[in-house]
Amino acid sequence: MTSSEPTATADHRNRSPATGITIYGCEPDEAALFREMAPGFGVVPTITEAAVSASNAELARGNRCVSVGHKTRIGHPTLRALGRVGVKYLSTRSIGYNHIDVAYAESIGIRVGNVSYSPDSVADYTLMLMLMAVRNAKETVRRADLHDYRLHEVRGKEVRDLTVGVIGTGRIGTAVVDRLLGFGCRILTHDARPETSVDHVPLDALLEWSDIVTLHAPLTAETHHLLDRHRIERMKRGAFLINTGRGPLIDTEALVPALENGRLGGAALDVLEGEEGIFYADCRDKPIESKALLRLQELPNVLISPHTAYYTDHALSDTVENSIVNCLTFENGNQA
Structure with missing residues (x-):
């Protein structure tokens, strides 16, 4: 497990060549933030509103890192499908990660990271x-x-x-x-x-x-x-x-x-x-x-109330930024 504080270091920005990240379960407000922030980090995002599943894991082919939402449980078949298309790192846009079997993911070569937010x-x-x-x-x-x-x-x-x-x-x-x-x-x-x-x-x-x-x-x-x-x-x-x-x-x-x-x-x-x-x-x-x-x-x-305590503009911005930073930290080999 890894987590990230809501900060970014200069060496993450303007990287070359660009890094691809597939982003699943992305609501319109999140998508807008990913599109706004990604270029500054040298990231090319592939964005879908659909939750990650075995049937759409192919969207991650060519990208070692994916970002997922917390609203849907991610089962073993989905994790295996992500592994088959080359995913090595999964960043959940939440503090909690009880919707993911972290031990199973790591047993098949996928590291899991959560994020911190305000x-x-x-x-x-x-x-x-x-x-x-x-x-x-x-x-x-x-x-x-x-x-x-x-x-x-x-x-x-x-x-x-x-x-x-x-x-x-x-x-x-x-x-x-x-x-x-x-x-x-x-x-x-x-x-x-x-x-x-x-x-x-x-x-x-x-x-x-x-x-x-x-x-x-x-x-x-x-x-x-x-x-x-x-x-x-x-x-x-x-x-x-x-x-x-x-x-x-x-x-x-x-x-x-x-x-x-x-x-x-x-x-x-x-x-x-x-x-x-x-x-x-x-x-x-x-x-x-x-x-x-x-x-x-x-x-x-x-x-x-419907699991909405976290949902503020500041926290959502932190979440998107930290999911990107987690993925880049993994790609850079800094897995502290």
């Missing part, structure tokens, strides 16, 4: 979700849309009066902590490798003491269902749960009843188990097969 995008969104959750924003706005301007039955809470537990203190978690300091609340953190100066506590203690719990841990075999039924039951009664990390960090089947029976005060979820094929699609005229998503959206104390 942590402020997700950190800002996380704070917005926290504030919306503790102020009953979902129901307040819904009522106002129907011209019901009565006060909510439950008064909101002020963040300064609460304890906020931050699970995961990487770049995004640390940016969340920095923002919380301005609210004057008590902050607890938990991480296998703590990187903040605020109170670091065991996970069970954080869950028992926190009025708000926000998740920023990477999704790994160890963190899958980090918040399972037992840990959700350990959470402070009436606590709010925020997730802008990865959906499977939470056992959704355990979360729903805890919200229904009042064990938890509410949740704000930008990511969800089983979101693939639903989030990023227009589902207005087709049925939603996820019963958990449908039930969560029915609950008045649950906010759902």
Whole structure:
């Protein structure tokens, strides 16, 4: 695995001869940025809106590096097809890479790299979700849309009066902590490798003491269902749960009843188990097969957004630039 900071060195620019990179799953706004930035790096991009698959791997023939999106799982057949056409490096335009079997890719000679981007995008969104959750924003706005301007039955809470537990203190978690300091609340953190100066506590203690719990841990075999039924039951009664990390960090089947029976005060979820094929699609005229998503959206104390916390102009620019830089770093033989 490799990752890149949002900077570029001068020797990447104006390279000769030009380097080809095939870019898959590229939305129009990303495509515009790739076309704008690529010439300055001496890169010729081959761009397609289609997600990478075994059937379109041929588009990468002649290019050792490809850039892929995070919205679609990349299976073994696709990785084998990329390997057959000569791909040696795959840059995913995301921090997480749980949609790729990295060990399998490397076993067939394809190295995988992720990117970093502005942590402020997700950190800002996380704070917005926290504030919306503790102020009953979902129901307040819904009522106002129907011209019901009565006060909510439950008064909101002020963040300064609460304890906020931050699970995961990487770049995004640390940016969340920095923002919380301005609210004057008590902050607890938990991480296998703590990187903040605020109170670091065991996970069970954080869950028992926190009025708000926000998740920023990477999704790994160890963190899958980090918040399972037992840990959700350990959470402070009436606590709010925020997730802008990865959906499977939470056992959704355990979360729903805890919200229904009042064990938890509410949740704000930008990511969800089983979101693939639903989030990023227009589902207005087709049925939603996820019963958990449908039930969560029915609950008045649950906010759902479609994995959009990262989506800002600054973060998208970082992502495109770093995907290019990762590929050029690989081509230049600097694989640090």
